Amino acid sequence: MSQAGKPVTIVMIEDDEGHARLIEKNIRRAGVNNDVVAFTNGSSALAYLLGPDGSGDASVGRHLLVLLDLNLPDMTGLDILQQIKANQHLKRIPVVVLTTTDDSREIQRCYDLGANVYITKPVNYEGFANAIRQLGLLFTVIQVPETA
Amino acid sequence: MRTSETNLSENPTDKVMLRGSSALLAMGLLVLMGIVTATYLLAEKSRISFDDVIAARDTRTAAVDVRNSLLSAESSQRGFLLNGNEIYLSPYDTAKSSALRRFEKLQLLVAGEPETAASIDQLTAIIGEKLAEMDKTVALKRQRKDDAVAAIVASNRGKTLMDQANVYFNGIILAADDRLTARVAEQRSYFAWLRMITIAGGIAIVIVVGFAWASLLRHTRELSAARRNLEALNSGLETRVRERTADLVRANEEVQRFAYIVTHDLRAPLVNIMGFTSELEAGVASLQTLIEKSGIGANASDPLVANARVAAAEDLPEAIGFIRSSTRKMDGLINAILQLSREGRRPLRPETIQLASLIESTVSSFQHQVKEAGGKIDVDLAGVEIEADRLSLEQVFANLFDNATKYRSPARPLRIRVGARIIPGGRIAIDFEDNGRGVAEQDVERIFELFRRSGLQDLPGDGIGLAHVRAILRRLGGDITVKSKLDVGTTFRIELPLIAASNERAFA
Numbered sequence: 001m002s003q004a005g006k007p008v009t010i011v012m013i014e015d016d017e018g019h020a021r022l023i024e025k026n027i028r029r030a031g032v033n034n035d036v037v038a039f040t041n042g043s044s045a046l047a048y049l050l051g052p053d054g055s056g057d058a059s060v061g062r063h064l065l066v067l068l069d070l071n072l073p074d075m076t077g078l079d080i081l082q083q084i085k086a087n088q089h090l091k092r093i094p095v096v097v098l099t100t101t102d103d104s105r106e107i108q109r110c111y112d113l114g115a116n117v118y119i120t121k122p123v124n125y126e127g128f129a130n131a132i133r134q135l136g137l138l139f140t141v142i143q144v145p146e147t148a
Numbered sequence: 149m150r151t152s153e154t155n156l157s158e159n160p161t162d163k164v165m166l167r168g169s170s171a172l173l174a175m176g177l178l179v180l181m182g183i184v185t186a187t188y189l190l191a192e193k194s195r196i197s198f199d200d201v202i203a204a205r206d207t208r209t210a211a212v213d214v215r216n217s218l219l220s221a222e223s224s225q226r227g228f229l230l231n232g233n234e235i236y237l238s239p240y241d242t243a244k245s246s247a248l249r250r251f252e253k254l255q256l257l258v259a260g261e262p263e264t265a266a267s268i269d270q271l272t273a274i275i276g277e278k279l280a281e282m283d284k285t286v287a288l289k290r291q292r293k294d295d296a297v298a299a300i301v302a303s304n305r306g307k308t309l310m311d312q313a314n315v316y317f318n319g320i321i322l323a324a325d326d327r328l329t330a331r332v333a334e335q336r337s338y339f340a341w342l343r344m345i346t347i348a349g350g351i352a353i354v355i356v357v358g359f360a361w362a363s364l365l366r367h368t369r370e371l372s373a374a375r376r377n378l379e380a381l382n383s384g385l386e387t388r389v390r391e392r393t394a395d396l397v398r399a400n401e402e403v404q405r406f407a408y409i410v411t412h413d414l415r416a417p418l419v420n421i422m423g424f425t426s427e428l429e430a431g432v433a434s435l436q437t438l439i440e441k442s443g444i445g446a447n448a449s450d451p452l453v454a455n456a457r458v459a460a461a462e463d464l465p466e467a468i469g470f471i472r473s474s475t476r477k478m479d480g481l482i483n484a485i486l487q488l489s490r491e492g493r494r495p496l497r498p499e500t501i502q503l504a505s506l507i508e509s510t511v512s513s514f515q516h517q518v519k520e521a522g523g524k525i526d527v528d529l530a531g532v533e534i535e536a537d538r539l540s541l542e543q544v545f546a547n548l549f550d551n552a553t554k555y556r557s558p559a560r561p562l563r564i565r566v567g568a569r570i571i572p573g574g575r576i577a578i579d580f581e582d583n584g585r586g587v588a589e590q591d592v593e594r595i596f597e598l599f600r601r602s603g604l605q606d607l608p609g610d611g612i613g614l615a616h617v618r619a620i621l622r623r624l625g626g627d628i629t630v631k632s633k634l635d636v637g638t639t640f641r642i643e644l645p646l647i648a649a650s651n652e653r654a655f656a
Contacts, residue, residue, distance in 0.1 A: 016416050016417075016420065018417070018419075018420030018423070018424065019416065019419065019420060019423075022419075022420065022423040022424070022427075025427070071412075100412050100415065100416065101412075121419070124419075124422070124479060125419055125422035125423045125425075125426060128419055128423065129423065129426070
């Protein structure tokens with residue numbers, strides 16, 4: 001996954017470190033070698049994306065893809081999604097929502113807010129690993145725009 | 149609502165009211181009876197007194213009459229004696245006989261009066277003598293013996309007798325007058341009494357009626373207050389029922405949400421355990437390959453190396469195996485809870501269902517299994533129709549058929565019988581009977597509990613099916629009970645409303 005030779009960084013926002021590690025391992029197995037920046041809570045992730053001034057200028061010129069869990073200790077993933085999609089610099093970043101909820105209203109709400117992909121974490125590990133690997137395959141072919 | 153325990157007639161204020169009213173009525177009756185009795189007695193006395201008045205007047209009249217007749221006879225005698233003319237003598241005999249007759253009447257009238265009896269005796273003698281004297285003078289005058297007549301007259305005997313008679317007549321008349329006066333006074337006092345009693349009675353009746361009226365008014369007021377209270381209680385009760393129902397629904401929703409959250413949050417670490425177990429397995433596998441291929445320590449005397457070989461070949465795979473089986477079991481349990489919580493949140497869609505065809509389609513997936521075991525399924529539900537959620541009922545019967553085939557007795561071919569009948573209260577009872585291994589008496593309620601099983605644990609299962617069945621049926625407003633005999637068979641009884649309740653029960 002790259003854009004004009006510049007590597008894409010995967011921003012993983014996932015409160016469960018075990019899950020984060022398993023996700024990383026499985027996307028690596030699908031041949032994804034990009035950098036993965038992991039955050040276990042919403043505030044540090046937003047600080048990274050929006051920069052210290054909160055304007056999003058910090059992300060200009062980066063190539064990012066966000067992997068977002070909705071259940072976070074300090075805020076809901078929906079808030080993060082909303083802030084990303086409302087920010088003029090960040091709004092084109094592809095956001096993959098990867099969460100345990102399969103509630104149809106929740107899914108609709110995420111797409112309404114501008115999520116690009118919504119994936120429900122399969123409840124057993126084999127399904128989970130499989131889904132992550134397929135997601136990794138998607139990452140290898142996806143085009144990510146530069147943050148402007 | 150429980151039957152009210154306060155019976156109106158047993159209300160203490162009513163008792164007081166009843167007793168008070170009875171007392172008032174009795175008092176009123178007594179007063180009335182007193183008035184009637186007193187009035188009757190006074191009237192009777194008055195009548196007797198009046199009779200006495202009449203008697204006294206008759207006596208007086210009779211006495212006056214006798215005297216008048218006597219005077220009339222005397223004046224007639226005197227006229228004749230003066231001039232010897234018979235004309236004067238004409239009223240004499242009439243007056244005399246009249247005097248005698250009237251005296252007899254007077255005697256009769258005063259017969260019952262002892263004080264006048266003496267006067268009458270005297271009068272009888274005097275009148276007799278007077279009449280004899282007058283007869284004698286009249287007879288002498290007729291014989292022209294004027295001297296003898298003059299002698300008798302000169303003796304003043306006639307006048308003396310008349311004066312004496314007058315004294316007695318006056319006595320009788322005065323006595324009669326006294327009696328009249330006394331009786332009139334008596335009458336007057338009787339009337340005064342009557343007036344007083346009438347006034348007192350009137351006042352008493354007014355008081356009694358007033359009290360009765362007041363107590364009636366009070367009682368009526370109490371009754372209407374009680375009725376208002378009852379109405380308020382009733383509406384309060386309705387509100388309370390609504391509140392409790394809302395509370396129950398809320399509590400149920402909370403339990404559902406809780407179950408959902410718990411299962412999700414439990415699953416996250418479980419996914420980690422399973423995932424890293426897989427990682428561990430892969431790591432061990434590569435370790436084993438390395439050891440096998442390189443042959444390191446295949447016959448090493450170093451116990452460190454030998455231990456590492458054993459760990460890689462046996463201990464680690466065994467540990468991983470236990471972790472896997474435990475996590476799989478836990479995963480199953482969490483899935484079961486999740487399924488129950490999902491089931492409780494699924495909206496029900498009641499529709500009219502031909503029970504026979506619903507069971508027919510459920511049976512078809514078990515048919516070959518049953519046939520293989522030489523079993524038979526009898527369904528006797530022709531024409532039974534109920535309104536319920538189809539999916540729920542399918543799950544219920546699938547679970548029951550699954551259990552029946554799973555826990556059939558090896559000693560005899562499986563027989564399943566399904567029958568139904570309408571029971572009071574617009575409900576249907578469906579009996580599901582098998583001849584399987586049965587459930588021990590002490591386990592009968594336990595089989596409906598989540599994750600609990602009973603009997604020989606020789607077949608795989610999670611202990612979810614019947615818990616699920618009961619949850620579904622209760623949500624549909626029904627229930628399931630069981631009767632079973634170990635090694636004979638089991639009969640499940642399902643009770644359901646024929647028409648689905650308009651708002652589903654809050655218990656899932």
